Amino acid sequence: MLKIKNLSKTYKTGDTALSDVTLEINKGQLVGLIGPSGAGKSTLIRCINRLVEPTSGEVWLGDVDLAQLGRSELRHQRRRIGMIFQEYALVERLTVMENVLSGRLGYVPFWRSWLRRFEAEDIRRAYELLDRVGLLQHADKRADALSGGQRQRVGIARALMQTPDLLLVDEPTASLDPKTSRQIMRLLTEICAERGLPAIVNIHDVPLAQSFMERLVGLRAGTVVFDGPPTDLSEDALTEIYGAEDWNTMRPGDDDESEGPLDVERAAEVMA
Amino acid sequence: MTQTLPREWAHRAPAQRAILWLGWFALVALFVWCWQIMSQDTIWAFVWDAPDQALDIGGRMMPPKWGYLPQLMKPLWDTLNIATLGTIGGVIIAIPVAFLAARNTTPSTTFLRPIALFIIVTSRSINSLIWALLLVAIIGPGLLAGILAIALRSIGFVGKLLYEAIEETDARQIEAITATGAGPAQVLTYGIVPQILPAFWSISVFRWDINIRESAILGLVGAGGLGLKMNASLAILAWDQVVVILLLILATVVLSEWVSAQVRKAII
Amino acid sequence: MSSYPGTWRRPPQIVSDKRVRLALQLGVLLYLVLALGSVEVNWQRVSEGLERGQRFVMGFLQPDFSSRWKDISQGLIESLTMTLTSTVVGVLVSIPFGIGASRNIVPRQVYVFCRAVIAISRSLQELIVAIFLVAMFGFGPFAGFLTLSFATIGFIGKLLADEIEEIDEAQVEAIRSTGASWLQMLNYAIQPQIMPRLIGLSLYRLDINFRESAVIGIVGAGGIGATLNTAIDRYEYDSAGAILLIIIAIVMVAEYSSSYLRKFLQ
Structure with missing residues (x-):
């Protein structure tokens, strides 16, 4: 591999x-x-x-x-290649959902990411991953409102959002x-x-x-x-x-x- | 461990004290010298006469001519517009300049960054009144000259503070966005912009507050607003009108300071 | 399986009420339309001016230092001497005002009086003060010197007072408990804590005073501003360009050397 x-x-x-x-x-x-x-x-x-x-x-x-x-x-x-960081490296002032969706940045054209208009399939997957890491109800919170463990879960969801190998x-x-x-x-x-x-x-x-x-x-x-x-x-x-x-x-x-x-x-x- | 204690206690070592005294002495000498050069052409009779002059002017200011106030409403509106539109214009130009000047976002450190820094320094060292003086000479008196003058002065102020904010962003957040395979524009909008947005708004509002003060006097050189009325009143020595204008400026400044403080509080 | 929603909207961050947000956006739009509408531009005059603007840019690129050098050097000397003397005097006068405006070490009446003086100095534009002082003291750098000194009082006084109000109370208490007088307390407990800051502020103000000295000349208070004003009035853009370049250079030198000096002193 x-x-x-x-x-x-x-x-x-x-x-x-x-x-x-x-x-x-x-x-x-x-x-x-x-x-x-x-x-x-x-x-x-x-x-x-x-x-x-x-x-x-x-x-x-x-x-x-x-x-x-x-x-x-x-x-x-x-x-x-998904990457998960020491001290999470989330974009603190964006919402949890935006942080997870940022895992798709390499796949979507600029205008979509700029207007936050991700495809329905991506959004569904983002919700699914947030559910998997146990943060479904925190999607609309800002990343800096979460605890350390929760932030690292968002970091994991972001990496998985890339569908990495x-x-x-x-x-x-x-x-x-x-x-x-x-x-x-x-x-x-x-x-x-x-x-x-x-x-x-x-x-x-x-x-x-x-x-x-x-x-x-x-x-x-x-x-x-x-x-x-x-x-x-x-x-x-x-x-x-x-x-x-x-x-x-x-x-x-x-x-x-x-x-x-x-x-x-x-x-x-x-x-x- | 047995050391002979010094006989006298002194605050500083002798050499250090000597340098310090020399420094102060040089400063005093420089001051005296400058003072003499500066005041050699001063006509002291005018200076001794000043208290009388002050009393005279003060007397003419009283009572303030409040009836003048309605005529000041249009110039006040102009002054607010000069400040606001000028701030908007300056901020719009300052944004790309700041990104070119910040070490971590500039596309070229050897060519573009020095140019951006030069724009910032030029804009910062020249007061908006001087910009207005130039612009009035070039494009003629009026609001446009005032707006451009405010905009040109704001570029440097906003540009400098903004590029410092960009340089202070958390590199790890940017690294994380880069690692997802995002393009440069996406790294900018997802990694950097969210981090500097609060600083951006607070810098802009702060500059707007300063610009209200500055735009109030730009009219003195012909760039529109309250200053025009002040110039006209000064020309005919109508001190009772001048004092009304001054009080209006003061009220506007206090109000704008309050607004800017409230907005900045809401952002942070 | 995929029962998750396929849409997501970023929740609004500052104004959460939809109607308030709409009203705000409409208000801003309306203001912009009105404001832009009130700007009357004489395009003919502007297009005529473009040619002059070009000449100015050329003047800036090919500055003429020599033909008006006498006026320029005279203006520079006035500006520089005015800057230094006004900063020294302004700082000296602002020290008592700064101390007087610190709530934690003076009686209430003194505090109110000093804060009022500082507030007046800060809210009056240098240029407005200069107009009055020129009317009182006549044309020339003396009026400029007084203007800048007055402005310095507000600037240094305010920042110094804020600094003193934030000092470490424990040190003041410790010195007071030794039975020290008020002056001794100032000298031993407060001066060491604020001295580096005071020197830094003074250097910073020196820089500001120079910039301002270039402006107040426009209303007759002497200095390089008067020379610049004359040059622009005579449409001598190459001389004006030279003066502006000199101002920029001095400001840059002052900024770098003062930041270096501040580092050195701390």
């Missing part, structure tokens, strides 16, 4: 986020991506739908190499409490199972990853250092991923890198 070959990314600042990553993900497979802050998890999933441009390598989704596409072709292919999930539970986190993870796994949808989930919470994912990939300093079922994740493997000294203390500076590529690039612009 998804084949990543020799993928590398070096930022303009000279930081190497990924070096020579090769991965293959099959249909319906749930893959958890674990690793310390700054290991390149966020960069890896953003290189797949090219929110971050990879420096070199191939990303095959089905029989298309995403890394080679031009602007409009890329937009076309992005519709096949692949889900990219970036730290879905980073800003949620433990109970809500488990609910969201359960919803996510159920939905993937219902639709046979493969997903790559960035997750820093190892126990959560172990209990919900069927396969774990450990990333350290931009390279894959572990790949296997959760049951294989031994103490040694964890040390391999996170490093011995990282168990108790975090190195300063790691946080900055985990913020993601947008900020790195912006920082570069400010300094220039």
